[in-house]
Amino acid sequence: MRKLAMITFLALATPALAEDLSTDTMLGTTMEGVQTKLTEMGYEVRKAEMEDGKIEVYFVKDGKMGEVYVNPENGQITKLDIKS
Numbered sequence: 001m002r003k004l005a006m007i008t009f010l011a012l013a014t015p016a017l018a019e020d021l022s023t024d025t026m027l028g029t030t031m032e033g034v035q036t037k038l039t040e041m042g043y044e045v046r047k048a049e050m051e052d053g054k055i056e057v058y059f060v061k062d063g064k065m066g067e068v069y070v071n072p073e074n075g076q077i078t079k080l081d082i083k084s
Contacts, residue, residue: 021068021082026075031055034070054078 021041027034035045035053043059050056055070066082 004068020065021077023077023080025077027062027070027077028067029072029075031057033075034068038068 020040021043027037031048031050034057035048038045038057038059043061045050045057045059046065048055051069053072055072056067057070058065058067060066064082064084066080068077068081070076071078
């Protein structure tokens with residue numbers, strides 16, 4: 001019974017533990033890796049492309065649109081813009 005209760009709790013709590021993006025977030029060094037990480041974090045990826053040597057990804061989460069630029073050399077976010 002306890003095991004079932006714990007599994008149910010974890011299943012329900014997981015969305016509440018979704019990560020938010022910040023300039024400290026490491027997303028990956030490939031376009032596919034960045035898209036996968038964002039999807040795992042609960043973001044819906046709309047478009048991804050290379051621009052000026054950076055991985056640029058447009059996304060939506062909780063009704064808010066945004067874009068993120070990632071340095072493919074180290075996976076670090078160089079620019080993050082979330083529109084209200």
